[in-house]
Amino acid sequence: MSFYTSLTGLKNSQTELGVIAHNIANSETNGFKKSTVAFADVIASSNTSDPRMAVGVGSSVESITQNFALGPIEQTGSALDVAINGDGFFTTQSSLTGQTYYTRNGGFTVDPAGYVTDGGTNRLQGFPVDSTGTPTSTTPADIQIPAVNGAGAEFAGVTIAGDGNIVASYADGSTTTVAKIALATFPTPTGLKQVGSSNWQVTGISGAAQYGNPSEGSYGSLLSGAIERSNVDIAEELVGLITAQRNFQANAKAIDTATQIAQTVINLRT
Structure with missing residues (x-):
């Protein structure tokens, strides 16, 4: 025995x-x-x-x-690096399979088609907005930055505000709010399934994702030009x-x- x-x-x-x-x-x-x-x-x-x-x-x-627990926040200076200061996950969706993922890794890039991605085939999800930056829907969708604005000026750069608004600037000096980053929270985040590359998937234990705006309610604010490192x-x-x-x-x-x-x-x- x-x-x-x-x-x-x-x-x-x-x-x-x-x-x-x-x-x-x-x-x-x-x-x-x-x-x-x-x-x-x-x-x-x-x-x-x-x-x-x-x-x-x-x-x-x-x-x-x-x-x-929140990991150390490192300043990178990159406009598309963003860290969540508080609760919430970024939501991405695979352009190949349509599978939805959740992540705390905010190292994003813009692909040739103008979609904001995680550097691979997963596209960042956000709320569509009107001209004032107010969300017009509660259903997240792919965030795509137009290559030219209504006046025909070419895309010049992008910034992300603390409230999640993605603002694109153009060669003629104008700016356009493209979308607002959607944050997801879960009733039991410890029930999320790890799938690698700092990504998680929803399970029956975690409960369904609840979406909201950064800096509102229990959702954390965003820090642009920074990234959250491992909490090890x-x-x-x-x-x-x-x-x-x-x-x-x-x-x-x-x-x-x-x-x-x-x-x-x-x-x-x-």
């Missing part, structure tokens, strides 16, 4: 080491959120068992939970790494001790 009990401890320590290694490997990944492991004890008992005689038979991984604390992860290693060694020692006891019993019988 002690062999299998200690074996569960070894497996759990190995899982924790894997999670910590993943955190450390992504310490420089923009928008990355670290994870932590929670364990639970396993008890061998039944409804008719005396609770005073319950025997522990090891432990199991209860959950691997993401930590959505290397010092904290290294301490956790040492702890997980010690736990692994302790469980391995318990197995070694059980082996010695078993060998002693065998020798007595022979």
